[in-house]
Amino acid sequence: MAKKVPEINSSSQADIAFLLLCFFLMTTSMDVDYGITRRLPPPIEVNDEDVKVKERNVMNVLINKNDRLLVNGRPSDISLLKDQAKEFMTPRPNDPTAPEVETKTFDLVGDVLMSKGVISLQNDRGTSYAMYISVQNELARAFNEMKEELAVQKFHKHLDQLNEDQTKAINDAVPVRVSEAEPVVYGNN
Amino acid sequence: MGKFRKEGSKEVPQVSTSSLPDIVYMLIFFFMITTSMRDVELKVKTAMPKASEIQKLERKALVSSIYIGPPRDTKLGTESRIQLDDAFARPDDIADWIMKERESRAEADRPLLTTALKVHKDTRMGVVTDVKQELRKVGAFRINYTTLKGSALENQR
Numbered sequence: 001m002a003k004k005v006p007e008i009n010s011s012s013q014a015d016i017a018f019l020l021l022c023f024f025l026m027t028t029s030m031d032v033d034y035g036i037t038r039r040l041p042p043p044i045e046v047n048d049e050d051v052k053v054k055e056r057n058v059m060n061v062l063i064n065k066n067d068r069l070l071v072n073g074r075p076s077d078i079s080l081l082k083d084q085a086k087e088f089m090t091p092r093p094n095d096p097t098a099p100e101v102e103t104k105t106f107d108l109v110g111d112v113l114m115s116k117g118v119i120s121l122q123n124d125r126g127t128s129y130a131m132y133i134s135v136q137n138e139l140a141r142a143f144n145e146m147k148e149e150l151a152v153q154k155f156h157k158h159l160d161q162l163n164e165d166q167t168k169a170i171n172d173a174v175p176v177r178v179s180e181a182e183p184v185v186y187g188n189n
Numbered sequence: 190m191g192k193f194r195k196e197g198s199k200e201v202p203q204v205s206t207s208s209l210p211d212i213v214y215m216l217i218f219f220f221m222i223t224t225s226m227r228d229v230e231l232k233v234k235t236a237m238p239k240a241s242e243i244q245k246l247e248r249k250a251l252v253s254s255i256y257i258g259p260p261r262d263t264k265l266g267t268e269s270r271i272q273l274d275d276a277f278a279r280p281d282d283i284a285d286w287i288m289k290e291r292e293s294r295a296e297a298d299r300p301l302l303t304t305a306l307k308v309h310k311d312t313r314m315g316v317v318t319d320v321k322q323e324l325r326k327v328g329a330f331r332i333n334y335t336t337l338k339g340s341a342l343e344n345q346r
Contacts, residue, residue, distance in 0.1 A: 014206070017213035024220035033252075033305065034243040035335035043325045079342060125315030129308045130238040130344040132317070133334055137341035140242035183318045 036136055044182065057099045059088045059119045063135060065126025078134050085142035089177070091115045108169040109154050122181035139178050147174045233258035233272050238310040239339030246333055251301050253290045254335075255283070257316055258309030269312040271320065280316075283323040303331040310344060 061081070062070040069076040071084055091113045092098040099117030106112060119139060123132055144159070147170050151159045155166055162170065235258045246252055256272040271278045273286045291299050304324060308317060324332060 010210075013210045014213060017210050017217060021213055021217050021220065024217060024224055028220050028224040033246040033249075033333075033335050034338060035246060035305065035333040036240055036242065037244050037303075037331070037333045040321060040325050040330045040332055042328070042330070123314050123318075125313060125318065127314040128310065129312040129314060129317060130310035132314055133238040133240055133310075133336060134341040134344045136334065137240040137242050137336075141341075144242055183322065 036133070036140060038136070041179070053118060054100070056097060057116050057118060059085065059117060061119060061121045061135065061139075063121075063123040063127045063131055065124040067128055067131040069135070078131075078138060081135065081138040082142045082145075085119060085139050086145060088119070089115050089117050089142065089146060104173075106169050106173050108166060109150070109173050112150070112173045114173070117177065119178045120181055121178055125183075136178075140176070143174060143176045143178075147171070150174055229254075229256075229272075229275055231256060231261065231272070232275075232277060233260055233270055234309050235307045236309055236311075237307060237336050238341070238344045240334075240336040240341050241339065243336055243338065246303070246305065246335070248301070251294065251298055252303050252305050252333070253287075254305045254307055255320060256307045257312055257320065258307075259311070269309060269316050271316065280319040280323050283320060284327045287324070287327045287329050301331070302329065303333055304329050305333045305335045307335045 060070075060072055064070065069078060069081065071081070076084065088099065091101040093101045093113070099115045101113055101115055103111055103113050121135065121139070123135075148159045150173060151157060151162055151166070151170050154170075155162060157166075159167070159170065233256050235256050257269055258272075259267045259269055260277075271280065271283075273282060278286070287304070291302060294302060306317065306320070321332070324330070
C-alpha cells in the first residue's frame, strides 16, 4: 500500500505574502522630483567678439554675498523683483528708456509686439543658493505671467489648458530671456 | 421543488480565503515593479530650497544627480562638498563622471541626459558656479535645479 503524502498546509502562504508586501510597501518611494530646468550656454571662445547690447535693452540683476539685490544699480528686494522684471519686459514703444521693440509674426498667435530686452543675472561666489533659486524663480514667474496673459488674450484660455501647438506658439512668442553673466573672479577668494 | 431544498441550510457559508494569497501577490508585484531603492547613500545634507515655477523631471532614467551640501559627518566641517555617486568629489572629477554617465546610456538618449543639481540651500554659489562651468565644458547643457514645492519668498529668513 502506497504511503499517502500529506498535503502541504498552505494556510500560512498568505502570511508570508503579507510579510513581503509590508517589506515592499516600506521600501518603496514614489517621490517625483521637481525643479527649475535651465539650459546652460555653450562655453565662450577666447577670441569671441563681444556682442554689443544697448544699455537700454539690459536689466542688470546683481546678487551680492550678503544676498542683497541690485537692479540696474538700485537696491531692490526679492518681493519686488517679479514686477520689475515684468515691467521691463513689457513692450513700451513710445518710451525711449524702455528696451527696443520689434513686431514678429508667429503661427497661431499672429503678430506680437516683442521687447528686445534681456535680463542679465550675476551672482557672487558668496551668494547663498537659496537666494539664487529665489531670484531664478521670481524671474521665471514674471515670464510665466506674461505667457499666461498672452494665452488669455490670444486663445481665451489659461496656459495649462492649451494644446501642444498653442503652448509652443506661446513659448516662442514669449522667450525666457535671462542670461547669466560669465563668472568673474575678483582676487583669489 | 421542495426536493432540492436542503435541511438546515440557512447558515451563511464561510467566506473562502483561498484566493487571499493571490490578491496579496498581485499587490506585491505592483510594489516590486514601482519600487526604486535609493541608489546612492547620501554623504551630504541636501535640504533644498523652495520654488513655485517648477517642472516635473521626466524620464528619471535620463537624469544624473549631483549632490552638493555640507557633509553629514560633522567631523568634516560645514563647508559644502560635491558628491558624485557614492563618494566626495572635486569639480575636476565632473568631466570624467559625465562621460561615464553618458557611456551607460543608449546612444540615442545621450543628448537628452539631464543633470539634476541637488544643492543644500545654505551652500555658497561659488561651488555651484564651479560645477556649472565644468558642465558647460563637457557640453552637459541640460540642467535642473531640483527644488521643493513652495513659495520662493519663504527661502529668506
